[in-house]
Structure formats: structure tokens, C-alpha cells
Amino acid sequence: MKVVHFEDAETKNFEGAGATGVVGRLLIGQADGAPNFAMRLFELAEGGATPRHTHAWEHEVFVHAGKGAVWRNGEWIDVAPGTAVFVPGGEEHQFCNTGSEPLRFVCLVPRGSPEL
């Protein structure tokens, strides 16, 4: 059993290709023995956003902290701590921070997609 606080996980910065102010951390992945899906935590700085993109695999997201929005069918939908978001494979999506504190959410992806 692995028990880790996200602050103790290695960080990876994402800038460019549509990403602004995004830090990712792999919390649970294949190296831990996870056979089916991986858990990452993303932190978006004030003004930060993930790329607006589409890919074949799904996301299962849970917002932990901060204020944000998700792009769905041409409009921004507010998300807050405690909001879950299911992004089916093939659907365009983007997350942005709409507050002044970091936006933090976990985002899980199936095996076979990039872990981070």
C-alpha cells in the first residue's frame, strides 16, 4: 500500500502547447503496481489553464481546492472543491483557474494513455 501526500510527489511543469501555469504530479501509476488506471494531481496557478484539446481516453476529475471552470460544448462551467467531472473520450475539454488561489484537482486516466 502506498500512502503519499501530493506535496511530497515529484512535480512536472507544463508550459506551452496551450498550457499555462500548470504543475502535474503522478500520485499512483504503473510503477506502484496500479493495473488499470493512474491518478495525477494538477495544480493551476492564478490565471493558469490546461490546453483545450481532445483525445481518445476519458478523464475522471475531482476538484480538491480553489476556484475554476471547465470548457464544455462551447461554454465555461464553474467547478469548486467537491465537483466531479467526467470527460468522455473524444470530447473537447479545458480547465482554467478563475480564482486567486491555486486550483487543484485529481485527474484519473486509463492504462494505455500517458501517465503524466
Added chain:
Amino acid sequence: MKVVHFEDAETKNFEGAGATGVVGRLLIGQADGAPNFAMRLFELAEGGATPRHTHAWEHEVFVHAGKGAVWRNGEWIDVAPGTAVFVPGGEEHQFCNTGSEPLRFVCLVPRGSPEL
């Protein structure tokens, strides 16, 4: 795309069979089109605990709020908001609330295991 706050999801109470003060909510599952894994949120009241048990499938857990502990190899390990826990299939585990506020965590399971 599904966007839902956990407080708006249907609740299921778990009492007995080792569970005390446990409320579960299915946030993302097969009915939403999730093809590979399901997201549930569990809320443990003050003094609450999940059963100490073992099963074939894994858990990927992220602690959202409250104070708690997880049973690992014969001892309790503290968890806090921001802690991730990977419970491999076949490993005994139990979660308990060690604080006075609700302990809330998401717990993801692979397709083929009970969704809630």
C-alpha cells in the same frame, strides 16, 4: 461531459458488516458512460469507519477533507486532505475518521467490481 458536485449525488448509507457511519455516493460510473473505472465519494462521520476487509480489486483513494487513518500491515497510518492511497488488490485495508469533522475521500475502482 458530466459535471456534478458530490453534495448533489444520491447517497447510500452503509451500516453493519463492519461499517460505521459511512455514506457513499457514486459520482462517475457506467451509467455515465465511464468505460474503465468508477469514482465514488465516501463520507465517514465522527467515529466512523469502513470495514476491515480484503478483495481482489484495487482502490485509488484521494483524501478531500477531514482527518483520518488507514490500516496498513497492522498499523494505522494518518491521512489528511491531499493524501493519496493506493490499495493493491488482495491487501487488507480499513479507513477511519480520527477527527471531529466528516472525513471525505474519493475512492476509485476498476470496472467489474461493485460500483457502490
